[in-house]
Amino acid sequence: MKVYRIKVNGKAYEVEVELVENKEGNLTETSRRDDIVSNAIKSDKIEGNGEIVKAPMQGSILSIKVSKGNRVSKGDVLLILEAMKMENEILSPVSGVVSDIFVSEGKNVNNQDVLLVIS
Structure with missing residues (x-):
């Protein structure tokens, strides 16, 4: 101290x-x-064509199912968020390529924290 x-x-x-x-x-x-x-966060987009995926609730990242550069389809599981001892699948809202990931496994997140970006 x-x-x-x-x-x-x-x-x-x-x-x-x-x-x-x-x-x-x-x-x-x-x-x-x-x-x-x-x-x-301000624009909900990055470089004009990226879709931001935010945490729908407070919790802990159990696992990340994608990597930067992976192609995903709308509805694919991106990561698992544990909240109140329940595992919640976070699904891709759009098809595209994962351009950035802002969390890691074990990290605690708050509601509306940016998790990743899909371009």
Whole structure:
């Protein structure tokens, strides 16, 4: 645990920060991906022709049935989301190619989090 002193509008505050998870990778890559997801959420599309698949509920990703670059048809199972001890199949809303995956197995997601994109 680290303690930092932060000044906001001339007033000093002490903040304790605990490292909860180490993340590997380049921060720039993470920031770029966050920007892509943020823009995708706003438009429900990526680069004008991508379909965003969002989590229909809060839960945990049990398994991912597709990989980046896979061709999928409308109705294909993309991943399994566990919510309230029930396994829910997340189906493809369109036919296309999986252009990006924003989750991994074991990750917890919130309702409306972006899971993947189909172009």
